[in-house]
Amino acid sequence: MLTREELKRYHRQMILPEIGLSGQQKLKAAKVLMIGAGGLGCPVLQYLAAAGVSEIGVVDDDVVDESNLHRQVLYSPADVGKAKAMVAAEKLRIMNPFVELKAYHERLKPENAEMLIGAYHLIIDGSDNFPTRYLVNDTCVQLNKPLVFGSIFKFEGNVSVFNYQNGPQYRDIFPEAPADNDVPNCAEIGVLGVLPGIVGLYMANEAIKIICETGEILSGKLMTVNALDNSVSVFKFGKQAHAKPVTEKQKVQVKEDNNQEISLKELENWLEKTPEEVYLVDVREEYEFEDYNIGGINIPFDELADKLDALPQNKKIVFCCRSGQRSKMAVALLQPAFKGAMYNLKNGIY
Known part of the structure; x- marks a missing residue:
């Protein structure tokens, strides 16, 4: 009462x-x-x-x-x-x-x-x-x-x-x-x-x-x-x-090491030397991608699980977003079900 x-x-x-x-x-x-x-x-x-x-x-x-x-x-x-x-x-x-x-x-x-x-x-x-x-x-x-x-x-x-x-x-x-x-x-x-x-x-x-x-x-x-x-x-x-x-x-339990992140400079180096080996995926919303992007394809975060089969297993998959947080979640979410190499663009595209 x-x-x-x-x-x-x-x-x-x-x-x-x-x-x-x-x-x-x-x-x-x-x-x-x-x-x-x-x-x-x-x-x-x-x-x-x-x-x-x-x-x-x-x-x-x-x-x-x-x-x-x-x-x-x-x-x-x-x-x-x-x-x-x-x-x-x-x-x-x-x-x-x-x-x-x-x-x-x-x-x-x-x-x-x-x-x-x-x-x-x-x-x-x-x-x-x-x-x-x-x-x-x-x-x-x-x-x-x-x-x-x-x-x-x-x-x-x-x-x-x-x-x-x-x-x-x-x-x-x-x-x-x-x-x-x-x-x-x-x-x-x-x-x-x-x-x-x-x-x-x-x-x-x-x-x-x-x-x-x-x-x-x-x-x-x-x-x-x-x-x-x-x-x-x-x-x-x-x-x-x-x-x-x-x-x-x-x-x-936490991991002792995490080698699944790369810097923007490292990505640029990969794209310059071996662009055919890199597959860049921007996980922001479509309007964010259209407003500004650094290339690659756009798959919004909440659509990733449905499009996992479309990601090439023989390339380095690099996920990116504004700050690096959504792309970090993308790696964590998909890695257990994906056999290829996946990376997060640390600190985002800005």
């Missing part, structure tokens, strides 16, 4: 027919676990607490650093050096006293993942490293928990929902982790302060829709948002027959 104070607090939300009293009661009954209280975790936590999710767990072993403050707006200079999970829980309790907050100042590991994730209905992953992402996904698959996922890279962000009502999981689009040092983090390449806010709000939106059982969920879809050119794209994907079964070993 909602109290009189809660009815007043959530009134503007409850008058939406898609939410209503029943939706608000579902929010009050929900238990959500947020993995990571950083750039993505901050907006997710603030808006879920404001929406009335009854119990929120926060897992993060990091402390607030001054370099976090331009994007992790839940924190202030006075919080520098303090545990993020503890500070986040304290501030969210003040923001909404009707929400129960549990702070876990620890790193998610194989030893504690099942215990932590098993205690909640919905899991949200805002982590910034691949071992944690695969651990979260694999544990959610084992325990049959829906997972809201988000990630950011420079000016681009991704959002999806995995393992929702027997839908695709993270490994269906990213079968294996890249090398541990293959993808630079925010400290190395930078990040626009508003980007995690934009992506985090989309993640919170998906969580609310899942809990309230309303709207269209990003299950089997990867939404990409580019803050630099305001483009939003949605790529469809399905369950893959080659997806590996979840094992304890796989939870924290």
